[in-house]
Amino acid sequence: xxxxxxxxxxxGSAPKGQxxxxxxxxxxxxxxxILNKSILWIILIVAITVFASFIYLRYTPRIYEATTKMILxxxxxxxxxxxxxxxxxxxxxxxxREMQVLKSTMLLGKIADKLPLDISYLKEGKSKFITEDLYxxxxxxxxxxxxxxxxxxxxxxxxxxxxxxxxxxxxxxxxEFEKEIKPEQKLKTPYFQATISLKPDKLSDGSFNSLYFxxxxxxxxxxxxxxxxxxIEPIEAGNNTLAITYADQNPEKAKDIxxxxxxxxxxxxxxxxxxxxxxxxxxxxxxxxxxxxEQQAIQxxxxxxxxxxxxxxxxxxxxxxxxxxxxxxxxxxxSENQLxxxxxxxxxxxxxxxxxxxxxxxxxxxxxSIAGEIENINxxxxxxxxxxxxxxxxxxxxxxxxxxxxxxxxxxxKRTEYxxxxxxxxxxxxxxxxxxxxxxxxSLPELQENLKRLNRIADAKNKFFYNLFDQRSNYSIAYAxxxxxxxxxxxxxxxxxxxxxxxTQVKIGGFVLGLLLGILLVAIRYMLHQSIISTQEVEAKSKxxxxxxxxxxYTPMDRSQIxxxxxxxxxxTEAYRAIRSNLQFLNSSEGTKIITTTSTIPGExxxxxxxxMAAIFSMLNKKVIILDLDMRKPRLGKIFxxxxxxxxxxxxxxxxxxxxSIVATxxxxxxxxxxxxxxxxxxxxxxxxxxxxxxxxxxxxxxIIVMDTPPIGLVTDAITLLQKADYPIYVLRASYSNKAFIxxxxxxxxxxxxxxxxxxxxxxxxxxxxxxxxxxxxxxxxxxxxxxxxxxMYxxxxxxxTGYYTDDPGAKPKKKSLFQRIWNTLKx
Numbered sequence: 164x165x166x167x168x169x170x171x172x173x174x175g176s177a178p179k180g181q182x183x184x185x186x187x188x189x190x191x192x193x194x195x196x197i198l199n200k201s202i203l204w205i206i207l208i209v210a211i212t213v214f215a216s217f218i219y220l221r222y223t224p225r226i227y228e229a230t231t232k233m234i235l236x237x238x239x240x241x242x243x244x245x246x247x248x249x250x251x252x253x254x255x256x257x258x259x260r261e262m263q264v265l266k267s268t269m270l271l272g273k274i275a276d277k278l279p280l281d282i283s284y285l286k287e288g289k290s291k292f293i294t295e296d297l298y299x300x301x302x303x304x305x306x307x308x309x310x311x312x313x314x315x316x317x318x319x320x321x322x323x324x325x326x327x328x329x330x331x332x333x334x335x336x337x338x339e340f341e342k343e344i345k346p347e348q349k350l351k352t353p354y355f356q357a358t359i360s361l362k363p364d365k366l367s368d369g370s371f372n373s374l375y376f377x378x379x380x381x382x383x384x385x386x387x388x389x390x391x392x393x394x395i396e397p398i399e400a401g402n403n404t405l406a407i408t409y410a411d412q413n414p415e416k417a418k419d420i421x422x423x424x425x426x427x428x429x430x431x432x433x434x435x436x437x438x439x440x441x442x443x444x445x446x447x448x449x450x451x452x453x454x455x456x457e458q459q460a461i462q463x464x465x466x467x468x469x470x471x472x473x474x475x476x477x478x479x480x481x482x483x484x485x486x487x488x489x490x491x492x493x494x495x496x497x498s499e500n501q502l503x504x505x506x507x508x509x510x511x512x513x514x515x516x517x518x519x520x521x522x523x524x525x526x527x528x529x530x531x532s533i534a535g536e537i538e539n540i541n542x543x544x545x546x547x548x549x550x551x552x553x554x555x556x557x558x559x560x561x562x563x564x565x566x567x568x569x570x571x572x573x574x575x576x577k578r579t580e581y582x583x584x585x586x587x588x589x590x591x592x593x594x595x596x597x598x599x600x601x602x603x604x605x606s607l608p609e610l611q612e613n614l615k616r617l618n619r620i621a622d623a624k625n626k627f628f629y630n631l632f633d634q635r636s637n638y639s640i641a642y643a644x645x646x647x648x649x650x651x652x653x654x655x656x657x658x659x660x661x662x663x664x665x666x667t668q669v670k671i672g673g674f675v676l677g678l679l680l681g682i683l684l685v686a687i688r689y690m691l692h693q694s695i696i697s698t699q700e701v702e703a704k705s706k707x708x709x710x711x712x713x714x715x716x717y718t719p720m721d722r723s724q725i726x727x728x729x730x731x732x733x734x735x736t737e738a739y740r741a742i743r744s745n746l747q748f749l750n751s752s753e754g755t756k757i758i759t760t761t762s763t764i765p766g767e768x769x770x771x772x773x774x775x776m777a778a779i780f781s782m783l784n785k786k787v788i789i790l791d792l793d794m795r796k797p798r799l800g801k802i803f804x805x806x807x808x809x810x811x812x813x814x815x816x817x818x819x820x821x822x823x824s825i826v827a828t829x830x831x832x833x834x835x836x837x838x839x840x841x842x843x844x845x846x847x848x849x850x851x852x853x854x855x856x857x858x859x860x861x862x863x864x865x866x867i868i869v870m871d872t873p874p875i876g877l878v879t880d881a882i883t884l885l886q887k888a889d890y891p892i893y894v895l896r897a898s899y900s901n902k903a904f905i906x907x908x909x910x911x912x913x914x915x916x917x918x919x920x921x922x923x924x925x926x927x928x929x930x931x932x933x934x935x936x937x938x939x940x941x942x943x944x945x946x947x948x949x950x951x952x953x954x955x956m957y958x959x960x961x962x963x964x965t966g967y968y969t970d971d972p973g974a975k976p977k978k979k980s981l982f983q984r985i986w987n988t989l990k991x
Contacts, residue, residue, distance in 0.1 A: 177606070194698055196931040198687045204684060206738075209677030216673025224293050225661035228410045229417040230427040230654040233401035234590035237623035243497040257401065260396045260549055261649075265407065265428055267552035268386055273427045275385040277420055282307070283378040285318075302370040303329070303346075307357040310379050319378040325371060326361065352900065389420060404652060414658045421655035433647040438643060440638065454631060458624045465617045488600050489619055491819040495593045496623040502586045509579050512572075536575040543568045565577035590674075668793040694933040695900050701924060704905045706892065707912050710921035711742035713772070715929040723771040723802055727829060739779040742923060746890045749919045755862040758869045763876035763904045768925035770798055773871040781832035785866040788825070788834045792884060793873045794845040803828050810839025814857055815848040821860055821986060834865070849880050858887065864979045876907065884916055891920045898930035 233257065239307075264270060284301035285294045320335045324343070331350060332341035345403070346361045382876055398404040400826065407424050411417040498975065547564040555560055633728055644755060701709055714735055716726060727736040749757065758780075760773040770793075777787045791799040792811055800807035805826050813819035814836070822907055826835045842848055861868050872881035885891040893908055926932075 175706070183709070184926050190696065190931075192693055193691055193692060193931045194685070197685055197692065201681065201688060205678070205681030205803075208680045208684065210356050211669070212677035212680065214671045214673075216528055219673075220666055220669055223292060223664050224412050225416040226412060226663040227409050227417050227658040227660075228662045229421040229655035229658050230408045230653075231405070231421040231655040232398060233405045233425055233428075233649045235405075235648055237648070238449050249919055250485040253410075258405065259396065261428075262405065263549060264431070265395045265424060266390060266393060266553060270424070270427055270431060271386045271389050272382060273424050273431075274389060274420060275382050277423055277427070279384045280380075280389075281380055283380060284375065285377065286373065286375050294405045296411070296413040296416065297375070298364060298413040299419075301362070301375065302365040303359055303361050303375075304365070305357050305359050307355055307379060308349075309356045311354040312381070315379050315381045316384065317354075317692075318378055319355075320374060320376045322381050323358070323361075323371045326366070329359065329361070330784060335446055341773055343979055366953050368649045380705070381518045382708050385442060391419075393424070398681055401797055405649075408657075409655075410662070419656050419809060425651055425654075428649045429649055429651070432649060433645065436645050444635065444638050447638065448629060451506075451628070451631050451635065454624070454628045458621075458628050461617070461621045461624050463613070465621055466762045471702055479675045489615070490598070491593065491597050491600055492616065492619050493623060493930065495590070495597050498586065498590045500627055502583065505579065505586055509576070509583060511574060518802055530874055533575065533578055536571060536578060540568060540571045540575065543571060555986070560643060659944070677821055691899050691905070692931070693907070694898050695895055695902055695924070698901060698924060698927075701895065701905065701922060704902070704909075705922060709924050710745045710892065711738055712927045713923060713925045714767070715741075715926050719868065723768075723798070724773055725774045725830060727775050727778045728782070731782070735775075736779070739775050740759045743779050749921065750889050755865060756867055756889040757858065758867060758890040758892060759872055759881070759884050759889060760870070760892045760894060761872045761875045761881040761885060761988045762894040762896075763795075763900065763907060764874050765877075767874075767894050767900055769892075769894045770871050772892060772894050773869050773926060774802070776797075777867065777869040778830060778878070780867045780869075781830065784832060786832050786834075786864070787867040787869060788836065788861055788865045790836045790868065790870045791838040792849065792880070794848070795839040795873060795878070797841065799835060800837040803833065803835055807839055809835040810837035812839035812845070812848060814839070815851060816842065821857060846878070846880050849883055855887075875911070878906070882911070883915075883918065885917045888917075889918050889919065892923055892927050893920060894923050896925045897927040897932035899926065904973070 180343070279299070282305055283296040287302075288295050289544045303321065307944060314335060317333060317335050319331065322330045327345055328343055329346065330341065330343050331354075332339075333354075334340070335354060338353065340352055342350070342352075344359070347358060349356065349358050357722075383762050389409075392409055394406075394408040394410070396406055396408075398406045407421050407872060409417045409421040409424070411420070430531075498891055547561060547568065550558065550561050550564065556562075560790055696710060698709060716735055718726075727739050730736055746756075758773070758776055760769040760776070762769040773789065777789050781787045789799060790811060791797055794812050797807055797810075799805075800810070804824075805828075809819040809824045811824075814821065814824050819839075824836055824838070825840070848854075858868065870884055875881040875885075875893075893911075908920075908922070911917065
């Protein structure tokens, strides 16, 4: 048997519009249906999120930002004076190090000392969730004299009664304190002593009877608070500019801290540069003092020599040899002076810890490695100073720098000793040459030569002495011209508008979030939707042919009825005619035909289909009999208004005859056998051969036998009855039956010997299936009228909820909880 039949008529084919408009994996009609069903929820969700955004704005403190901009000045006044080589230039690439200094504990501690941050003045806002920071605007001032360390951070409440009275209270460690005092009266408590004075310029009518509270802040707390709210970053990479931004609830406080931090940093930078230059000047002054005494001594020696030997003029004879001797002696003296300086430098090197104070000597070319080593040590010491701003001396990074400085110092000392050794060696060679030359001029008058020698020594001393004065003059000029490397490019202004929360963005965000959640709700409901809504789903998954489609019927009914006889030309009647034609196509042999209807669960329309299939065949003047084999929940007796004293249960249990159990209905050509009284063992009765005998009896009297069976998903009675049928019909209900039912039908079809099994898609056009098709029926039938099916399982719209069995067929459905009702509105 082929899986699908080439059916014709309105009941046998899916509409063309449906085939072209929807893809197999996506159903636009279902999405539109769920969207329509969810529109109120979407509106509610959007309203909730928008309301939440307003609540957020109402109870969130406003944050203001103030920004001070600084720039690194690369042109110095020392450059203009031509002495820039005396001052170390700041490397522009060290801007990251400066950012660390700006956030260092040392610098922030200076801000804590400079600004009035040791006491926080606060006031409860309109909402208790928000407090107002009264920085510089509180109507009173507290002057603490003594504060217990453990009391820092604890709120002290102050209520101004009038200009002459105030109430102070606090709670701490179980201690309750409250006292009324006068302004300027000293307040003594177990944890602090202070004087509270009013500030007349800040008082207003609203100040009285308002509740204020203050907190005493220790220095570390202030530093941590500033550090958590400060942001320092380059304005633009490569342009040597920094932005200091501070965020706070109080705009005045944000402005003051941003500007104060910039000012303190500039002062710190200037003081560091002046300190280094001052050390150099003090060293030069010490050298001048030492050499001035030596110079005076040599001059006194020359004068005394002339007086003692009565020499009043110099002799210029033997000028050539004397000139050579003079030049050699000058070189010898220069070497001696250089050696003297190197030895003093070595002594200073062994004593000093700050290498930035070492004198800048006129090193020879072979001695320049010493100057390079000094610069390296200075760089390491500057790095160590920066690290100590945030770390202790025991920190691994500081200790590593200490090791590097110690190693470099040893290296410098070794190089200095090496240079001194070379200088001493060179001096010895010069002295040897000088002695040889002096031996040549011993023939000159001894006195004259001694005088010239003393004059040469005096000249060399004078030259070196005046050179020290020149250097001192240059460094003094450089000291006077020192300016900070950074300057303020733009001071922080009082911010007028908060940066957080941004009202427009929050409101738009609340609206967009609501829409997104609404879309998510629609998506979830779409994904959770598991019911059959289109013929494509049935035909794609089912191995059983689709006999036809029954459109929805919207006229209210108390229970299942025969509708095809009421409106012979209606679309629902045409749908049943199409199914009748398809059944005859499946089996066109002569003789009585048995039609069996079943479904997976109650509410899918098997009884309705059985009734109307019987009626549609009776319209061909066929004699039809309907058997109610759903003996657990009999319904046909109630539908036709017949008492169920005798029926299938009494026939199969031999308690009544065939004739007395068959009842004629009001509809022409249709007879009925009710289920009879509910038996204790329906399955056993159906499996007896008495049913086969009764069917054989009926075949001799009727053209069509219609059997209404129990739902096959709940009991297995229907399988036996389907096997006996010529036209077994399995009913599915659009927008109600689960897609997984098709898998069960396929399994039943493959494993049971059921021939000519066909599917009927019932109630097509209601709910999602109505959005998924262009079927076009003006009306059909349906069960959305709120009566119990008889199984106690569902109410309106086949609300299948409980088990198949119940003792009270007419029992009202159990009242649903609020959660269940809300969930039912959310279900797709």
